[in-house]
Amino acid sequence: MQNKVSFLGPNGTFTHEAASTISENLISYCSIQSVMESVVNGECDKGVVPIENSIEGSVTLTLDLLVHKFNLMIENEIIIPINHNLLVNDGVRIEDISDVYSHSQALAQCQPFLEKLNVKKHFTLSTAAAAKKVEGHKNYAAIGTLTSGKLYNLKPLVSNVQDNDTNQTRFIILSKKDHIPTGHDKTSIVFSLYDDASSGALYKVLKIFSNKNINLSKIESRPSKEGLGSYIFFIDLEGHRNDKSISEILSEVKEKTSFFKILGSYPIY
Numbered sequence: 001m002q003n004k005v006s007f008l009g010p011n012g013t014f015t016h017e018a019a020s021t022i023s024e025n026l027i028s029y030c031s032i033q034s035v036m037e038s039v040v041n042g043e044c045d046k047g048v049v050p051i052e053n054s055i056e057g058s059v060t061l062t063l064d065l066l067v068h069k070f071n072l073m074i075e076n077e078i079i080i081p082i083n084h085n086l087l088v089n090d091g092v093r094i095e096d097i098s099d100v101y102s103h104s105q106a107l108a109q110c111q112p113f114l115e116k117l118n119v120k121k122h123f124t125l126s127t128a129a130a131a132k133k134v135e136g137h138k139n140y141a142a143i144g145t146l147t148s149g150k151l152y153n154l155k156p157l158v159s160n161v162q163d164n165d166t167n168q169t170r171f172i173i174l175s176k177k178d179h180i181p182t183g184h185d186k187t188s189i190v191f192s193l194y195d196d197a198s199s200g201a202l203y204k205v206l207k208i209f210s211n212k213n214i215n216l217s218k219i220e221s222r223p224s225k226e227g228l229g230s231y232i233f234f235i236d237l238e239g240h241r242n243d244k245s246i247s248e249i250l251s252e253v254k255e256k257t258s259f260f261k262i263l264g265s266y267p268i269y
């Protein structure tokens with residue numbers, strides 16, 4: 001069947017909720033990497049993965065895989081509010097809980113609540129994988145969506161356990177191609193500098209954007225994995241890579257950097 005969309009599953013994850021807003025033809029994969037693989041090998045036309053959360057910041061695995069492992073393009077983005085629930089089996093009281101399972105981002109977003117609970121924390125590949133694991137264990141709880149609670153026979157013992165009421169996550173839709181220009185787009189790029197240690201090296205690249213009045217909506221650095229002090233920079237800039245002015249700017253950035261990759265142009269959400 002055409003237009004299959006993969007997502008970080010199993011059913012009941014936040015990514016499932018995000019992916020449901022764009023398609024009914026969804027296929028669940030158990031890891032971010034396997035979602036990306038499904039698009040590369042043509043099993044699916046698009047894949048949805050989380051990339052950034054308003055409390056916890058970037059999903060670094062997604063960034064690293066896009067830079068180092070897969071040549072995929074960001075075709076669009078989806079932002080949804082995130083409410084976490086402490087999910088338990090029927091009859092379980094808060095004092096029964098010794099272990100809490102969830103995705104690393106979810107555990108981090110609920111840090112103050114979990115500290116008060118004083119429980120052991122365990123990472124799973126997704127929040128719904130945690131709910132699945134907890135089903136039937138009276139001393140375990142999961143952090144996740146109400147949907148995953150329903151799917152895996154758990155009840156929300158406490159709702160809205162995240163650190164902040166305005167918790168949002170940005171998901172990206174990955175494809176082999178990015179989006180055609182719409183007039184209201186942004187472009188995600190990643191690059192590294194010839195010499196991280198030389199003074200003004202990053203400034204010289206950023207100046208290319210500012211000279212042409214191009215607004216940057218995100219800048220973030222990650223280790224290049226080649227040694228301490230060596231970084232790669234992720235930048236989101238306003239405009240589409242097919243706009244003449246943006247394409248000239250990107251060529252200039254490419255010339256002045258030792259590594260350069262366009263992750264895609266797509267509509268601003």
Ligand SMILES: O=C(O)C(=O)Cc1ccccc1
Pocket residue numbers: 008012013014015016050053082103105106125126127128169
């Ligand atoms: O595990 C999930 O449900 C996901 O979709 C990843 C995630 C985890 C926590 C917040 C947002 C997305």
